[in-house]
Amino acid sequence: MKASLGSIVREARELFRHHGYDGASMQDLATKVGLKKASLYTRFPTKESLVPEVLTLTNDEVFAELPESDGLAAYAMALERIARALSDQTRCVGLHLAYGASGPDTPDAAVAVRGFFTGQRDRLAALIEPSVGGVRARELAGDAIARLEGATVWTVVEGDVEPMARALRLSLEEVASALRR
Structure with missing residues (x-):
């Protein structure tokens, strides 16, 4: 095979x-x-050479087939995919790689990990930028990622997915509030 x-x-x-x-x-x-x-x-000549491929696959899955005409709906769908993956898997591959493969011995992996998170933030921000502006969109997207990643702790430690649901809800409410301003 x-x-x-x-x-x-x-x-x-x-x-x-x-x-x-x-x-x-x-x-x-x-x-x-x-x-x-x-x-x-x-x-794959090294384990490190797998890191960019793994992270690209992960982000490609998050941003696949989002609604093109509605940035807020696309943003919500992407955040829901991130939250679901973190809840279902109880681990973020990006964070695991950030802790283990972002030192001086793995420079290509370090670049890939940084690109994973900044790319995720920037792709999320681009979905809402026309409505809230570039700076605010990056803040909202970065805060949403931080909330969701943080909620993973409770999923792992206590098997509780409610903090993830709250993190998602708060992130979406924050964007909705920014849109009303």
Whole structure:
């Protein structure tokens, strides 16, 4: 069986999400996708080379097929996707990689992690920018991401998804309030 690049990246994301960068091994990934480790290395020469692909996949899923004519609806849908993924998975792959793969030994991964979060913020902000302006849109989007990521703590520690629901609701209410001004 020949593993597709997409399946390799999806499995790498799950390993990073559940074991962090340091805990995920190329051998584990090769086993999960049914390849020999040497074959995996021909596709991804280092574990670090998987990081940008994993993060791009994750953001592409968040921003896929959003309504084009309604920025607020698109913003809400993207935030709901982020919240659902964080609640369902109880882990943010971006944060796991931020803690484990953003040091001097993994410079490409550090750039990818920064790009993941700033890209997510900027793509969210672009959806509401026409209504609230660029600076305010970036603030609202950044605050929303921070709320949702923070709510993940309670999902993990207490199995409680209500803080995630409140974080989502507050983030959407904050945007609605900014639109009324």
